[in-house]
Amino acid sequence: MTTNVLSPDTSGATMPVKPPKRRIPGWLKGAIWGLLAVGVLAIASYATGVNTLTSTNTAHTALRLALPILLCALGGLWAERAGVINIGLEGMMILGTWGAAWGAYHGGVWAGLISAVVFGALGGLLHAVATVTFNVNHIVSGVAINLLGLGVAKYLANLVFTPLSGNPRQSPPVPKFDTYSATFLSDWLSDLERMQRVFVSDLAGILNGLVTEVAPLTMIAIALVPLSYLVLWRTRFGLRLRSCGENPVAAESLGVNVYLHKYVAMIISGGLAGMGGASLVLLAGGADYLENQTNNRGYIGLAAMIFGNWRPGGLLGGAALFGYADGLQLAGGGTAVLALLYGAVILLAVLVAVQLFRRQWIASALGVVGAGLLYAIYWTNDDLPSDLIPYTAHFVTLIVLAVASQRLRPPKADGALYRRGED
Amino acid sequence: MSSWRTRLLPPLLAIVFAVILTAIALIISGADPLQAYGTMIGQLFKGSTAVDTVNLATVYYLSGLAVAIGFQMNLFNIGVEGQYRFAAIVTAIIGGALRLPPVIHVLAILVVAVASGMLYAAIPAVLKVTRGVSEVISTIMLNAIVGGIVAFLVNADQFGVQTGNNIATREIAETGRIPGIPILSGELFGFVFIAALIGAAYWFMLNRTRFGFELKASGESTTAAAAGGVNAKKMTLIAMLLSGGVAGLVAMPELLGRDFSYGITSTQMYGFTGIAVALLGRNHPAGIALGALLWAFLDRSAVSLEQINVSKEIATIMQGVIVLSVVIAYEIVRRADLAAEQRRVGRALAGKGSSVSEGGAV
Numbered sequence: 071m072t073t074n075v076l077s078p079d080t081s082g083a084t085m086p087v088k089p090p091k092r093r094i095p096g097w098l099k100g101a102i103w104g105l106l107a108v109g110v111l112a113i114a115s116y117a118t119g120v121n122t123l124t125s126t127n128t129a130h131t132a133l134r135l136a137l138p139i140l141l142c143a144l145g146g147l148w149a150e151r152a153g154v155i156n157i158g159l160e161g162m163m164i165l166g167t168w169g170a171a172w173g174a175y176h177g178g179v180w181a182g183l184i185s186a187v188v189f190g191a192l193g194g195l196l197h198a199v200a201t202v203t204f205n206v207n208h209i210v211s212g213v214a215i216n217l218l219g220l221g222v223a224k225y226l227a228n229l230v231f232t233p234l235s236g237n238p239r240q241s242p243p244v245p246k247f248d249t250y251s252a253t254f255l256s257d258w259l260s261d262l263e264r265m266q267r268v269f270v271s272d273l274a275g276i277l278n279g280l281v282t283e284v285a286p287l288t289m290i291a292i293a294l295v296p297l298s299y300l301v302l303w304r305t306r307f308g309l310r311l312r313s314c315g316e317n318p319v320a321a322e323s324l325g326v327n328v329y330l331h332k333y334v335a336m337i338i339s340g341g342l343a344g345m346g347g348a349s350l351v352l353l354a355g356g357a358d359y360l361e362n363q364t365n366n367r368g369y370i371g372l373a374a375m376i377f378g379n380w381r382p383g384g385l386l387g388g389a390a391l392f393g394y395a396d397g398l399q400l401a402g403g404g405t406a407v408l409a410l411l412y413g414a415v416i417l418l419a420v421l422v423a424v425q426l427f428r429r430q431w432i433a434s435a436l437g438v439v440g441a442g443l444l445y446a447i448y449w450t451n452d453d454l455p456s457d458l459i460p461y462t463a464h465f466v467t468l469i470v471l472a473v474a475s476q477r478l479r480p481p482k483a484d485g486a487l488y489r490r491g492e493d
Numbered sequence: 494m495s496s497w498r499t500r501l502l503p504p505l506l507a508i509v510f511a512v513i514l515t516a517i518a519l520i521i522s523g524a525d526p527l528q529a530y531g532t533m534i535g536q537l538f539k540g541s542t543a544v545d546t547v548n549l550a551t552v553y554y555l556s557g558l559a560v561a562i563g564f565q566m567n568l569f570n571i572g573v574e575g576q577y578r579f580a581a582i583v584t585a586i587i588g589g590a591l592r593l594p595p596v597i598h599v600l601a602i603l604v605v606a607v608a609s610g611m612l613y614a615a616i617p618a619v620l621k622v623t624r625g626v627s628e629v630i631s632t633i634m635l636n637a638i639v640g641g642i643v644a645f646l647v648n649a650d651q652f653g654v655q656t657g658n659n660i661a662t663r664e665i666a667e668t669g670r671i672p673g674i675p676i677l678s679g680e681l682f683g684f685v686f687i688a689a690l691i692g693a694a695y696w697f698m699l700n701r702t703r704f705g706f707e708l709k710a711s712g713e714s715t716t717a718a719a720a721g722g723v724n725a726k727k728m729t730l731i732a733m734l735l736s737g738g739v740a741g742l743v744a745m746p747e748l749l750g751r752d753f754s755y756g757i758t759s760t761q762m763y764g765f766t767g768i769a770v771a772l773l774g775r776n777h778p779a780g781i782a783l784g785a786l787l788w789a790f791l792d793r794s795a796v797s798l799e800q801i802n803v804s805k806e807i808a809t810i811m812q813g814v815i816v817l818s819v820v821i822a823y824e825i826v827r828r829a830d831l832a833a834e835q836r837r838v839g840r841a842l843a844g845k846g847s848s849v850s851e852g853g854a855v
């Protein structure tokens with residue numbers, strides 16, 4: 071009942087200009103982008119001779135590295151859809167890494183996962199207390215939580231792990247999730263990859279990396295994307311939660327308990343960030359608890375969410391992009407990143423063609439300049455400085471945000487301070 | 494309007510709250526909180542700790558000022574960390590290569606420091622103004638990237654010089670250094686006075702110039718400022734550049750007064766501390782100074798906790814609690830003041846003319 075009353079208001083808020091005419095559905099658009107990306111990578115790997123661009127190993131590493139970013143992005147989505155900016159994801163994630171290692175050491179992987187979620191959710195709860203109840207500026211509180219999360223994790227690690235591992239910066243070895251492969255599928259894909267056909271083999275290589283040695287946590291994380299979409303966009307609770315992020319005063323006037331919804335959203339957000347921490351600790355190939363292992367992934371997750379325009383499907387794309395950039399530099403090093411530059415030149419060429427078709431002269435001119443610059447870097451270097459390679463994902467984040475950020479629409483009351491009964 | 498209560502009570506409340514909370518944490522972990530606090534305070538009078546505290550506070554003060562300039566305009570320059578490290582490595586390289594007469598050398602180094610800090614701050618500033626990229630995200634990325642830049646530049650292939658196990662930039666010559674003042678068993682940075690001067694300039698700029706007024710106005714309300722003829726984009730750009738310029742000086746006290754070169758192992762995290770210090774001091778130059786001293790004290794005397802087998806991370810927790818509780822405390826005190834003001838006005842209105850003076854005092 072309330073849903074019906076509420077829906078005209080939110081639709082009014084989301085569509086200030088005109089209802090968009092959707093010629094192609096969202097999932098198809100995503101699939102087209104994905105195929106375009108694979109196509110560009112295929113051409114780049116064929117032209118440069120760097121097979122690591124689309125190898126099984128790269129895809130596998132990319133999936134593992136995309137998970138924490140994906141989970142943090144989902145955490146950011148839940149928080150910001152309810153109108154709370156969550157810079158504190160990083161701190162909640164750090165709490166999650168400690169919780170995961172502690173739980174897994176004492177009670178196995180599943181206990182580790184649960185304890186990571188609980189620790190992250192506690193961070194989220196703290197953020198909710200500060201921002202919702204006490205109206206503290208969201209970014210200030212987030213920064214404080216990042217400080218606090220780091221301090222608490224260090225303190226607890228010193229207290230609990232030092233007697234076990236003899237090193238305050240590291241936990242003792244913890245159990246990891248078992249992995250499962252779709253053997254039948256991956257054999258066929260490996261055969262395809264070995265045939266070295268342009269595009270088909272590249273696609274097979276990437277898919278192969280995504281279906282071999284998959285941990286339950288990976289499946290849960292990926293399942294959480296459609297689940298978040300269904301809950302936030304297809305249930306009464308989700309509509310109310312999003313209305314708190316768009317116009318809390320209107321939501322309040324219609325009987326929505328704004329405080330409650332924001333609290334629930336923040337606890338879920340923190341729990342997801344904590345799970346992101348668990349994915350750093352509990353997956354085979356990842357380190358055990360290690361100081362500074364999150365390495366700004368919480369912030370990159372937030373950037374992935376912004377890149378994804380505050381939508382679950384979009385943030386999946388963002389997380390895939392950043393995970394891929396990270397996985398590629400880890401699997402292939404400088405030469406692979408150079409080959410990626412070549413791919414970027416091709417992508418820019420495609421975009422310039424589109425812009426020319428649309429008669430956007432300035433944009434296409436900028437695109438040509440950018441492509442020329444990247445090609446110059448590619449042409450003059452055989453390798454990139456090894457000190458800068460680990461920061462590939464950060465560079466990609468900056469560039470992508472600079473290129474993509476003007477067509478985005480954040481929730482209207484994102485970061486706004488709200489007090490019950492005040493306009 | 495802002496009585497001593499609204500100014501001093503919140504930080505005091507926050508510190509008391511933090512002390513109580515960490516005491517609980519200490520008791521849980523089986524330590525004696527009184528002994529721990531006693532050791533920390535006692536450490537202040539041992540050796541050169543007091544002078545070291547002031548020296549470290551100088552660094553934190555500059556960092557806090559840099560962040561505060563952004564805060565005035567509602568800009569979250571999380572990037573002070575990246576800007577100061579970028580400026581430090583660039584300045585160390587150029588300062589080490591320059592051969593100039595004494596005073597001019599120092600001035601040249603300071604100019605390079607400010608310029609390179611501004612340069613690194615210009616990236617997020619331009620991205621924000623032209624492309625609408627949130628400065629929070631972009632500066633965080635740049636903070637991470639600066640680690641790679643420092644590693645790259647310090648590398649022996651570029652500008653690094655290997656001395657023993659440590660690799661760092663070439664040492665800055667005698668002419669480019671700022672002499673310290675020997676006090677007790679330590680040496681006070683000469684930069685302390687420059688930092689104080691910058692604090693005074695910051696105060697003057699904000700409270701006595703038109704630019705400062707416009708900065709604060711556009712921070713309070715962009716629309717209102719725009720109606721008054723202030724270009725918000727220009728102010729964003731200038732505030733970010735100024736912030737970056739001051740951030741460029743953060744590493745200078747140590748570079749010109751103690752280390753003379755910059756390497757991979759050089760200290761980090763001063764930028765993040767600056768955020769906390771600026772919050773603690775409410776962007777007021779004197780407040781930031783007190784916050785910086787408190788922070789430096791916690792950092793310097795935490796080392797002594799190891800002697801009594803207490804983890805020194807307890808100081809980090811204390812700092813985190815202080816930041817969070819200080820902002821909450823400000824909000825609580827503000828609400829209490831607002832309620833008191835409403836009561837006062839209500840009483841004045843009820844009592845008609847007899848208590849106008851009371852109402853007028855609001």
